[in-house]
Amino acid sequence: MKNKEYTLITGASSGIGKALAFRCAARQMNLVLVALPCTGLRETAEEISEKYGTDVKIYEADLTENSIAERIHTWCEEEKIQIKYLINNAGMGYAAAFETVKMNFFNTMMKLNMNAVVAMTHAFIPDLKKISGAGILNVSSMASMLPIPNKSVYAASKSFVLSFSRAMYQELKSYNIHVSCLCPGAVPTSEQVKERMRNGGWIHKLFSSKAMTVAEKAVSRFLKAKPLIIPNYADNIVFQISKLIPANIRIALMGRIMGFNKSK
Ligand SMILES: NC(=O)c1ccc[n+]([C@@H]2O[C@H](COP(=O)([O-])OP(=O)(O)OC[C@H]3O[C@@H](n4cnc5c(N)ncnc54)[C@H](OP(=O)(O)O)[C@@H]3O)[C@@H](O)[C@H]2O)c1
Incomplete structure (x- = not known):
């Protein structure tokens, strides 16, 4: 009988989300892909x-809309789609001085990066509880490890x-x-990151990875239930060393490494 369990991936139309979709399907997972329309x-x-011969369904929606997580969940119920893995990607x-960015942005x-993650998790937990070995993969960033000047809100x-994620x-x-x-x-998914890599020299190359490499490591370690996944070796070393450095020095250093310590 065909496996009717699915992996739901948000932001699956491009970048890391799309790569995650390919790596999941390569493991014969059926998929529900969510992204903006068109x-x-x-x-x-x-x-x-x-x-890959797997079943792939799509749901086009803006995840910043109110109640969208509940609507996606209701649609899954109607379509008899059982979500085993939820990937909030x-x-x-952005990269700019705080006061130069519009509040609307x-x-x-904040709605997409935080509210949508919480709402999707909240909507699907009752279903995940019904399936043995279910899981949630939340996509954060190395930027989560410390404050970053000119990427402060991100x-x-x-x-x-x-x-x-750690609490959950x-x-x-x-x-x-x-x-x-x-x-x-x-x-290098967006033009912004590609440009930074072109101009940033070897240090930017050392700290960057291709979307497919990130996705493969992510899916493999997620299925092994690893709580924290840092796919890039250089990032991992910096992360371990950085624990020994006082926070204010770490923030200044990180700003310098990322090239974001100056606002102009
Ligand atoms: N790229 C990096 O350097 C990097 C580093 C660390 C962490 N991350 C994180 O990795 C994740 C993916 O990043 P990425 O670089 O792959 O981004 P990306 O190429 O811009 O892809 C973002 C995905 O999210 C979708 N999306 C955007 N706004 C949406 C909305 N309102 N509702 C529904 N879907 C929406 C996009 O759909 P559309 O195609 O419809 O716009 C796209 O599928 C993000 O959480 C990002 O913060 C990225």
């Missing part, structure tokens, strides 16, 4: 389905995701639901 989600679903970032970013939103790991483990938090460094 972003090529259907084409991605067809490509994956053709390549959709997110957005921050509101949207870094804070990703700290939220990391903190939330403890809360849900007695239900046999594992929660992992993925913390990638730079991944």
